[in-house]
Amino acid sequence: MVRAWHSMILSAGLRATVEQRGLYPDCRRPDIVVPDYCDGRELQLDFSATHPCLPTNLPHASRNRGAAASRREQEKRRHYSDCSGLFEPVVCEHHGCWGAAASKLLRDLSRRAGASLPGITHHQFHDFWLKALGVSLQKAMAHTILNNAEGWGCANSAIQELLSAIVHV
Numbered sequence: 001m002v003r004a005w006h007s008m009i010l011s012a013g014l015r016a017t018v019e020q021r022g023l024y025p026d027c028r029r030p031d032i033v034v035p036d037y038c039d040g041r042e043l044q045l046d047f048s049a050t051h052p053c054l055p056t057n058l059p060h061a062s063r064n065r066g067a068a069a070s071r072r073e074q075e076k077r078r079h080y081s082d083c084s085g086l087f088e089p090v091v092c093e094h095h096g097c098w099g100a101a102a103s104k105l106l107r108d109l110s111r112r113a114g115a116s117l118p119g120i121t122h123h124q125f126h127d128f129w130l131k132a133l134g135v136s137l138q139k140a141m142a143h144t145i146l147n148n149a150e151g152w153g154c155a156n157s158a159i160q161e162l163l164s165a166i167v168h169v
Contacts, residue, residue, distance in 0.1 A: 002031045002047055004136035005090060008106075008129045009034055012113040030080070030087070042085035045105075048072050049137065051094045069099035094141060096134055106130065 002018060009016045009032065020033045023044070030044035037043035050057065052068040060067035069091045076089030091099035098106070106126060114122025 001136045001140050004133055006032055008109060012109040013116045037086060044083055044085055044087045045090050046076055046080060047090045048076060049092050049094060066097045069093050069097055073099045073101055092137055096137065
């Protein structure tokens with residue numbers, strides 16, 4: 001998922017680095033750093049996926065779409081509360097619902113791309129990348145299942161071949 005967002009940021013005409021070290025005295029490192037994002041301030045992005053059916057999410061997610069993503073965004077904001085620049089958590093739920101910060105970032109990148117890429121409207125950019133991010137999410141989940149299949153008792157070679165084919169598309 002990080003690679004897909006990185007590609008999207010670059011295609012919107014911005015510079016970005018992946019997993020830049022040394023920004024914090026501890027081992028934390030944001031997944032993507034975009035220098036000069038807004039008014040000369042850098043933007044730090046940290047990614048996460050969550051599932052609305054996790055026991056901690058279920059009471060909220062059963063009533064409100066996106067509640068699991070919202071809870072995870074709050075956790076990420078607390079974790080990076082000492083960020084010196086701008087920080088945005090990029091969170092999605094396994095069913096494909098993006099958190100508010102990720103949705104806002106996608107809209108902003110789409111507007112920037114629409115203004116700088118000839119022949120492409122911001123709507124086209126947004127639609128393309130929303131679909132590409134959905135595929136990226138599904139591939140990441142298939143990769144996780146494939147890597148953990150034996151530990152979960154799913155050592156069936158047919159299942160592993162199917163998941164491997166999805167991951168390597």
